């Protein structure tokens with residue numbers, strides 16, 4: 001004769017720790033399981049496994065499974081720049097990897113329609129995201145970061161003339177994907193202040209924005225414009241990062257300043273924003289990025305600046321969550 005004990009014993013060992021209660025009355029088994037932290041597809045799989053295992057117990061005519069899921073409080077940080085080519089994608093990928101190493105559950109959305117490069121940076125194996133119905137399931141990079149990119153949504157090598165509504169739809173599909181336990185999504189925005197930025201600000205309200213600039217005046221003027229867009233939308237600017245600040249010669253180690261020095265820190269202060277740090281221009285950063293090995297993934301010299309900036313971002317997130 002079935003009872004709660006025989007039903008409990010029928011539940012596979014790997015699922016058992018998630019079970020919160022088992023009841024059995026008149027042939028109906030009711031199981032409550034904790035699906036907190038599981039994505040939608042893993043939760044659906046858990047439900048099926050429970051239904052199969054418990055349904056096979058003699059005397060059980062119906063299985064009712066209730067999954068408890070504590071909703072992950074997910075926050076969005078937009079990474080923006082005024083100009084293209086200043087290292088926004090490189091910074092986004094390295095911040096994500098460094099934050100994952102700090103134990104954060106991180107996802108990256110590559111919304112840079114003009115030059116989506118997160119796949120090259122984080123997933124050189126070029127996995128294709130799966131979909132369940134209309135819901136995309138991000139790919140898992142080898143660095144513990146989940147990833148969705150505009151580049152995964154179009155066929156390899158094909159240029160696409162994105163129109164406003166298409167961009168909005170693609171961005172929405174990525175933002176509303178099955179991010180599972182990710183508590184933080186870093187969004188690599190296209191440079192400037194166009195459609196993607198507006199959709200992002202209006203529809204998804206990031207918790208904050210990190211702005212990247214190179215040190216020269218022209219780039220800083222554009223960065224100021226990008227910061228102003230966030231300010232107008234009441235999105236807090238976490239701070240400004242100066243990239244390609246000082247060139248370290250790979251041969252002699254001498255530091256020179258092809259784009260000037262310290263401009264971003266002065267500009268950040270003038271605009272009343274925090275300065276998050278400076279990343280030197282170094283050949284090794286470009287080479288490792290091109291081969292899908294973000295410097296922040298290991299303890300080498302090139303990763304240090306990214307890891308320090310990530311720690312500041314983590315502190316900001318903790319302080320603003322309080």
Ligand SMILES: Nc1ncnc2c1ncn2[C@@H]1O[C@H](COP(=O)(O)OP(=O)(O)OP(=O)(O)O)[C@@H](O)[C@H]1O
Nearest residue numbers: 084085086087088089090115280281282285286289
């Ligand atoms: N600190 C750095 N040292 C050396 N190379 C760098 C550094 N930062 C970025 N790069 C290189 O500069 C190029 C542009 O960087 P990245 O793609 O990150 O810029 P972006 O602002 O995202 O550009 P886009 O607007 O095209 O998306 C890449 O080849 C990258 O590897």
